[in-house]
Amino acid sequence: MSAGLYLHIPFCQKRCDYCDFYTMAGRGDLFAPYTTALLHALNTAPLPAGSRVDTVYFGGGTPTMLGAARLCTLLEGIRQRYTLAPDAEITLEANPIAITPQMASTLRAGGFNRISMGLQSANPAQLRDLGRTHTAEKAAEAVQIVRAAGFENLSLDLMLGLPHQTVEEVLGSIRFAAQLGALHLSAYMLQLEEGTPYAARYTESDIDEETQRQIYLSAIAELERLGYRQYEISNFARPGYESRHNLKYWRCEEYLGLGPAAASCFGGRRFAFPRDIDAFLSAKRPWSLCEDEGEAGSPEERVAMALRLCEGLDCTALEQACPGFDAGALIQRASRPELKPFCTVTGRAVALTPQGFLLEGSLIPLLLWG
Numbered sequence: 001m002s003a004g005l006y007l008h009i010p011f012c013q014k015r016c017d018y019c020d021f022y023t024m025a026g027r028g029d030l031f032a033p034y035t036t037a038l039l040h041a042l043n044t045a046p047l048p049a050g051s052r053v054d055t056v057y058f059g060g061g062t063p064t065m066l067g068a069a070r071l072c073t074l075l076e077g078i079r080q081r082y083t084l085a086p087d088a089e090i091t092l093e094a095n096p097i098a099i100t101p102q103m104a105s106t107l108r109a110g111g112f113n114r115i116s117m118g119l120q121s122a123n124p125a126q127l128r129d130l131g132r133t134h135t136a137e138k139a140a141e142a143v144q145i146v147r148a149a150g151f152e153n154l155s156l157d158l159m160l161g162l163p164h165q166t167v168e169e170v171l172g173s174i175r176f177a178a179q180l181g182a183l184h185l186s187a188y189m190l191q192l193e194e195g196t197p198y199a200a201r202y203t204e205s206d207i208d209e210e211t212q213r214q215i216y217l218s219a220i221a222e223l224e225r226l227g228y229r230q231y232e233i234s235n236f237a238r239p240g241y242e243s244r245h246n247l248k249y250w251r252c253e254e255y256l257g258l259g260p261a262a263a264s265c266f267g268g269r270r271f272a273f274p275r276d277i278d279a280f281l282s283a284k285r286p287w288s289l290c291e292d293e294g295e296a297g298s299p300e301e302r303v304a305m306a307l308r309l310c311e312g313l314d315c316t317a318l319e320q321a322c323p324g325f326d327a328g329a330l331i332q333r334a335s336r337p338e339l340k341p342f343c344t345v346t347g348r349a350v351a352l353t354p355q356g357f358l359l360e361g362s363l364i365p366l367l368l369w370g
Contacts, residue, residue: 008259017131072110312351
């Protein structure tokens with residue numbers, strides 16, 4: 001089976017008010033040494049040289065802050081160490097304000113073939129409130145630029161359930177994104193992250209639970225009407241354009257994460273680099289920094305991950321992957337009449353409905369342990 005690679009680029013022009021990722025504003029002085037440190041981590045990674053890699057994801061932060069030349073150097077380093085599948089999915093996260101025609105052309109020529117861009121909203125007031133530096137018009141311009149450079153596979157991110165956001169505002173943003181020709185849309189429900197400026201301005205009382213429910217269900221219906229098939233709680237795609245890299249996460253397949261705060265699932269274990277760029281830059285043996293997070297692929301983890309997907313949980317496959325685990329009780333619990341609005345059971349397959357996705361956090365323990 002092929003592995004995936006994730007490279008974390010923690011630099012941003014400006015931290016967005018809602019973001020809790022490990023990022024930092026500016027720090028152009030670190031771009032060159034950080035590129036060198038990533039290459040060192042790549043060349044000492046536990047995935048053996050020559051292994052087949054079929055997905056690569058550059059996330060952040062704003063990876064485009066590094067510049068096209070450094071990004072292409074990193075991708076070339078991956079090619080030199082590993083066997084990239086001919087149809088490998090190579091994704092770059094991008095901020096609409098950072099994309100120029102020259103950058104887009106260089107990235108496409110260097111082998112990148114998928115762009116994931118943070119639109120978040122087409123509403124000017126919501127973009128300002130989120131601390132975003134782009135406008136909807138700038139996002140549309142950026143899409144035109146990457147299309148002209150030869151990028152067909154484009155994903156856009158949207159945020160749902162913002163304070164005082166209405167259903168109609170969300171539907172307007174969805175229609176705007178669809179008009180731009182995105183082949184993949186991620187629509188994430190807002191999480192108020194402690195310690196962020198956004199969480200200092202708003203509390204849970206500013207986010208109405210019933211409105212969030214209506215927004216989520218209306219978004220699913222509108223996306224399906226526009227031809228986007230839901231395949232995960234927050235992800236929708238035209239047929240054949242699902243994120244292959246993210247599917248590795250949800251299917252508990254192997255991937256390595258490089259860079260501070262980057263997580264891995266490899267060799268039956270989960271581990272992650274600490275949120276410490278100085279330690280990463282100075283490490284002679286970077287993988288020794290990783291903190292072990294336990295066994296990968298336990299029955300509980302596989303259930304939780306699989307039920308994020310619309311394809312759901314194949315209980316026979318679960319029992320094969322986890323000898324000794326009997327999924328019969330889980331199927332019985334999912335078949336209870338009171339859970340019918342939230343779960344579907346087809347033979348030995350269990351899946352959550354859109355209503356069930358809204359209650360995922362409480363449903364999964366119920367299905368596992370009753």
